[in-house]
Amino acid sequence: MKKLGFGLMRLPILEDKADQIDIKTLELMVDAFLDQGFNYFDTAWFYHKGQSELAIGKALVDRHPRNSYVLADKMPIALLRPGTKSPEELLQDLESYFNRQLEKTGAGYFDYYLLHSLDRKKFDVAKTYKAYEFIQKKKDQGLIKHIGFSFHDTVDVLEEMLQAYPTMDFVQLQINYLDWIHESIQSQKIYQLARSYDKKIIVMEPVKGGTLSHLPQSMTQKLQEKDPHASTASWAIRFAASLDGVFMVLSGMSNLDQLRDNMTTMKNFQPLSQEDQDFLIQEANWLKEASLIGCTECEYCLNKCPKKIPIPSYFTLYNRDHLDLGLDPKKKYQATRKNNPGPSDCIACGACEKICPQHLEIIDLLKKVDSYFE
Ligand code: SF4
Ligand code: SF4
The missing domain is CATH 3.20.20.100 (NADP-dependent oxidoreductase domain)
Structure with a gap:
């Protein structure tokens, strides 16, 4: 094979x-x-x-x-x-x-x-x-x-x-x-x-x-x-x-x-x-x-979030901005934010962290993303 x-x-x-x-x-x-x-x-x-x-x-x-x-x-x-x-x-x-x-x-x-x-x-x-x-x-x-x-x-x-x-x-x-x-x-x-x-x-x-x-x-x-x-x-x-x-x-x-x-x-x-x-x-x-967030965009957390926060999208945009890839993640963040709940809408229920295969501390990371972009 x-x-x-x-x-x-x-x-x-x-x-x-x-x-x-x-x-x-x-x-x-x-x-x-x-x-x-x-x-x-x-x-x-x-x-x-x-x-x-x-x-x-x-x-x-x-x-x-x-x-x-x-x-x-x-x-x-x-x-x-x-x-x-x-x-x-x-x-x-x-x-x-x-x-x-x-x-x-x-x-x-x-x-x-x-x-x-x-x-x-x-x-x-x-x-x-x-x-x-x-x-x-x-x-x-x-x-x-x-x-x-x-x-x-x-x-x-x-x-x-x-x-x-x-x-x-x-x-x-x-x-x-x-x-x-x-x-x-x-x-x-x-x-x-x-x-x-x-x-x-x-x-x-x-x-x-x-x-x-x-x-x-x-x-x-x-x-x-x-x-x-x-x-x-x-x-x-x-x-x-x-x-x-x-x-x-x-x-x-x-x-x-x-x-x-x-x-x-x-x-x-x-x-x-x-x-x-x-x-x-x-x-x-x-x-x-460059302190990247280790999200692999598997999306397992998406179904679990009661607030429907597009978690992986925010993490990806954060990483892209830190890597200076020239794709204007800040603008994309604003567009995503406009049509979806934002990182600050997290109610810290922990449902996403239980399923994340990367064992990410999603609640804290969302706060980090929020303070970075907002
Ligand atoms: S902890 Fe926050 S991001 Fe995670 S499932 Fe609950 S509300 Fe959604
Ligand atoms: S479950 Fe973890 S690794 Fe998968 S998309 Fe969500 S935050 Fe990223």
């Missing part, structure tokens, strides 16, 4: 609505992707407010032979509520999500299936539910080919999971050159631990939700001097794909241009030299000093 996977969480949309996926454009993207010899697609229950699984059913599953692509989906652990349910009821919950996913995609089976976005709390829920045993059973029945989990927590929690789940075929980790030596995300340590358990690795967020495709002029210039034909995003993708044991790098692509750029990078993949890897890690230190 070629190492580039199509992440289905930032698909082209209509009328700026996350749940209105532009199926015609998606079909063109899917066809171009397959045409160039790529075949890995990654969806999840939460993506596009539940519409991603349906969309890939229409654009891929209904239109291409089942053996021409590889499809990954994920058990939405964040939705599981054990309460005082009996073992039979817990099993019923898992069965119901899994069967619904098979129905929504129409795929018949999943090539890769993950426990989604595990951290300490969701790990406990997964244990209560016996979710690991459940997906293992589905694998034995031939409804899943490879089992794994995606992960957002610290190294010690990962070690517990790797010990508790010895037969997982792979792990999906957040790895990019900005998070490589980040104190709380700890990409490097997490990667090294997974490798020490001999796990195959899928990388998510190689471009950090798009942050590493919009770099400050000075850094863009340095990268262009190294290779005038390579896009800024391509450096981030290659960084992740160059690591030993990484067999797939997911990229959430929103249009044909992004798709083509990624395919050009990965069609005849050339690993980065050690010198270039060191250069990117060194530059990441500079980026960190």
Whole structure:
């Protein structure tokens, strides 16, 4: 398999609505992707407010032979509520999500299936539910080919999971050159631990939700001097794909241009030299000093916010202004603010912080954004 996977969480949309996926454009993207010899697609229950699984059913599953692509989906652990349910009821919950996913995609089976976005709390829920045993059973029945989990927590929690789940075929980790030596995300340590358990690795967020495709002029210039034909995003993708044991790098692509750029990078993949890897890690230190907010624009918080605050949009605009990208984020902030509740409308209910896979202190960060722009 070629190492580039199509992440289905930032698909082209209509009328700026996350749940209105532009199926015609998606079909063109899917066809171009397959045409160039790529075949890995990654969806999840939460993506596009539940519409991603349906969309890939229409654009891929209904239109291409089942053996021409590889499809990954994920058990939405964040939705599981054990309460005082009996073992039979817990099993019923898992069965119901899994069967619904098979129905929504129409795929018949999943090539890769993950426990989604595990951290300490969701790990406990997964244990209560016996979710690991459940997906293992589905694998034995031939409804899943490879089992794994995606992960957002610290190294010690990962070690517990790797010990508790010895037969997982792979792990999906957040790895990019900005998070490589980040104190709380700890990409490097997490990667090294997974490798020490001999796990195959899928990388998510190689471009950090798009942050590493919009770099400050000075850094863009340095990268262009190294290779005038390579896009800024391509450096981030290659960084992740160059690591030993990484067999797939997911990229959430929103249009044909992004798709083509990624395919050009990965069609005849050339690993980065050690010198270039060191250069990117060194530059990441500079980026960190710009005190960026580590939001990856996954949008999980959006559905949770009772005030409907467009949290990721505000964080992205804040980051862009700090990186001096010349896109006039202040003006864009005013426009966003005019049509939406602002950062100061936050009532500190904490619902967003509970779901944020990046463990961001969203309430405090919104105050920071508010005082910066307002
Ligand atoms: S803490 Fe603020 S931003 Fe977060 S969900 Fe509650 S109101 Fe929305
Ligand atoms: S604040 Fe957290 S949950 Fe919301 S979009 Fe950013 S990373 Fe995702």
